[in-house]
Amino acid sequence: MLTLTLYSRADCCLCEEMKAVLAQVQEDLPFTLEQIDISTDPELESRFGQEIPVLFVNGRKAFKYRLTAGELRRRLVRERVVS
Incomplete structure (x- = not known):
């Protein structure tokens, strides 16, 4: 099974948007x-800063x-083929 790691922080609207997309896709294509x-x-704060x-x-x-x-979805399908 593929493992996805999301780096984010609280009160981040872009983070919430990405989480919603992840939840939507996870219904069809299972991943951790x-x-x-x-x-x-x-x-991590220094590494990613505002790049979240x-x-x-x-x-x-x-x-x-x-x-x-x-x-x-395209990325996950490609990763499954390569793995």
């Missing part, structure tokens, strides 16, 4: 989602700021 709040870790939300797919940076359900 790990959500990490960067504000709880100074190193950031989504990693199987440990590789895949998207930042925005994504559509179609983009995510």
Whole structure:
């Protein structure tokens, strides 16, 4: 199963939008989602700063700021073929 990691923070409207897309796609294409709040870790805060939300797919940076359900579905299908 694919593992997606979402780096975000509270009170981030782009983060909420990305979470909604993730939930929508997860209904059709199962994956494990790990959500990490960067504000709880100074190193992550320094690494990502204002570049959130950031989504990693199987440990590789895949998207930042925005994504559509179609983009995510295509990426997940491609990752499954390669894995």
